[in-house]
Amino acid sequence: xxxxxxxxxxxxxxxxxxxxxxxxxGINYLLPYGQQIADLKKGFVLNETSTFLWNVxxxxxxxxxxxxxxxxxxxxxxxESYYPELLKDVTDFLTQLTAMGMITEDLHLISSIxxxxxxxxGICIKLYGSAELISPNxxxxxxxxxxxxxxxxxxxxxxxxxSRCYGQxxxxxxxxxxxxxxxxxxxxxxxxxxxxxxxMLKDGTYVRVYCHPQVSETNIENLFHAIRLFFLFxxxxxxxxxxxxxxxxxxxxxxxxxxxxxxxxxxxxxxxxELFDTPYLNGDLNLLGLHKDHIIAYGIPxxxxxxxxxxxxxxxxxxxxxxRDLQTDYLEExxxxxxxxxxxxxxxxxxxxxxxxxxxxxxxxxxxxxxxxLHLLCTKNFSAACVMKNTIDQLEELQ
Numbered sequence: 227x228x229x230x231x232x233x234x235x236x237x238x239x240x241x242x243x244x245x246x247x248x249x250x251x252g253i254n255y256l257l258p259y260g261q262q263i264a265d266l267k268k269g270f271v272l273n274e275t276s277t278f279l280w281n282v283x284x285x286x287x288x289x290x291x292x293x294x295x296x297x298x299x300x301x302x303x304x305x306e307s308y309y310p311e312l313l314k315d316v317t318d319f320l321t322q323l324t325a326m327g328m329i330t331e332d333l334h335l336i337s338s339i340x341x342x343x344x345x346x347x348g349i350c351i352k353l354y355g356s357a358e359l360i361s362p363n364x365x366x367x368x369x370x371x372x373x374x375x376x377x378x379x380x381x382x383x384x385x386x387x388x389s390r391c392y393g394q395x396x397x398x399x400x401x402x403x404x405x406x407x408x409x410x411x412x413x414x415x416x417x418x419x420x421x422x423x424x425x426m427l428k429d430g431t432y433v434r435v436y437c438h439p440q441v442s443e444t445n446i447e448n449l450f451h452a453i454r455l456f457f458l459f460x461x462x463x464x465x466x467x468x469x470x471x472x473x474x475x476x477x478x479x480x481x482x483x484x485x486x487x488x489x490x491x492x493x494x495x496x497x498x499x500e501l502f503d504t505p506y507l508n509g510d511l512n513l514l515g516l517h518k519d520h521i522i523a524y525g526i527p528x529x530x531x532x533x534x535x536x537x538x539x540x541x542x543x544x545x546x547x548x549x550r551d552l553q554t555d556y557l558e559e560x561x562x563x564x565x566x567x568x569x570x571x572x573x574x575x576x577x578x579x580x581x582x583x584x585x586x587x588x589x590x591x592x593x594x595x596x597x598x599x600l601h602l603l604c605t606k607n608f609s610a611a612c613v614m615k616n617t618i619d620q621l622e623e624l625q
Contacts, residue, residue: 238288238332239320243408245328247272247280256280256328267327276319288332291317331387333410333425335379335432345369346457347466347513347524347539353453355382358441361450363527366537378460379432380453384439386422396578402455404578411578413455418448430460454528459576466515466524467575467589471545472532473507473523474498476615477622479543480523482512484572490548490606492532497611509534511574514542514593521596544598544621545569546614555604555613565599566590 244262248255254272272280275298282297283289295313298304304312323329340352342360344367353360359382392414393407405412410428415421422436433456437449458468471484472491476498483491498504509532513524521542529535547568549558560568570590577583593599598621604610 238290238334239283239324239329240286240288240332241280241283241329242327247277247284262327270323270326270328275315279316279319283329291320294320330407330409333427333432333434335381336383336434337381340379342368343370345371346526347461347515349377349457349460349464349466350375351457352376352379353382354379355435356384356439356441359384359437359439359446359449361446361527363450363535366525367527377464378430378456380456381432381434382449383434383436385436387425387436406578413452415448415452418452420445420448421452424452424456426456426459430456430463450528455576457526458574461513462575462582462585464515465585465589466513467573467586468511468513468526469545469569469572470510470574471512471572472509472534473512474504475507475540476502476504476543476618478540480507480512480540481543481618482523482545483548484545485548490550490604493606494546494548494604494610494614497606497608498615501608501611502615506534507536507538507540508532514589516589516592519596521593542593542597543618544600545593547572547599547601549601549603551603551605553605555602555607555610557613557617558601558603560599560601562594565594568601569593569599 244260245256245258248257254277256270256272258267258269278298278301279294282294291313295309295316298312298316299309320329324331335354337354340354341357342353342364344351344353344364346367350371392412393405395403396406397404401415401417403414403416411426413424413426420438420440424433424435426433435449435452438445461468469482469484471482472495473480473482474495483494485491492509495506495509499506507523508526508529510530511526511528513526515522515524522539523542524539525535525537527535566587567590570586573586573590575582575586577586600617602610602614604613
């Protein structure tokens with residue numbers, strides 16, 4: 227685990243598998259083997275002190291720089307005055323090995339007391355770190371719970387990461403890059419300058435976000451948006467799936483309106499709100515899950531720039547996929563496979579791996595089998611909302 231001393235965080239390090247220490251003609255080398263050779267990893271020459279440190283790391287489950295410096299000082303009987311320089315040399319050595327992928331920082335919780343405990347869609351989350359960096363949008367979801375019920379711990383660490391060793395690229399676009407390592411995912415957010423990077427255990431139970439300590443509206447918003455990614459990873463593992471859509475409450479059920487950017491989902495829900503006084507539920511994102519043979523839309527704090535969200539949960543009435551027509555409003559029939567595919571394409575739950583894609587596809591099939599999935603080609607006029615409302619009323623009468 228990691229230690230905290232005198233207000234400074236120390237990250238614990240451990241050796242990566244696939245490296246062995248060998249002496250060749252009096253020179254110590256760290257040599258790769260197995261997959262490390264296949265990945266074209268290089269060897270590394272070690273002096274006497276470096277060899278000693280590697281052996282300490284090999285025989286300890288994990289160690290931190292200060293601990294290693296203290297061991298060195300005792301072994302070589304060095305005076306305390308050497309300690310600052312010794313700690314710097316140890317840190318430089320660890321940084322070198324980490325950059326080469328020979329060691330990695332141990333990913334465990336640093337803090338002891340959470341700043342916030344909350345429950346979102348039944349998922350129990352603890353947030354650690356500066357409370358000033360936590361978005362006020364989370365407040366409706368604050369809730370205490372037992373440690374045994376914790377699903378995910380997210381920690382904000384306001385220091386740069388100790389290394390830049392990322393791993394294999396799973397996904398890369400303008401908003402983020404996701405890397406896979408043996409024990410974790412590493413995520414970069416190139417457009418968010420206050421976020422250095424984030425590390426998440428493979429099962430999603432712990433996330434460490436390295437971020438700038440400055441408290442500003444932009445920094446808080448960036449962290450709030452980044453946390454969504456890790457929440458949706460854990461939500462998917464709990465059979466909950468997010469769909470890019472706006473929603474309203476009609477006849478006690480949630481109705482989702484989804485479409486590509488510019489298709490008018492916000493415009494359409496606004497028409498419903500103005501014409502039929504339907505309450506808004508979420509302006510940009512809805513989380514769905516199966517509960518007791520019904521699809522449920524769960525309240526979440528993420529809602530794009532709309533500012534519209536709820537903490538409540540409602541049964542899903544159906545999903546309306548929006549398309550544009552400049553002159554008239556009408557429904558276009560979709561075959562069963564089109565319904566499933568188009569719903570899946572509107573999901574923003576992770577699809578980093580084939581397994582995640584399969585989970586998204588399966589749940590899209592569950593949605594299409596249980597609720598209406600309709601394709602509305604429409605204008606931005608009041609008539610579009612009227613056509614859709616009449617269709618929904620007819621469907622409800624048939625049930």
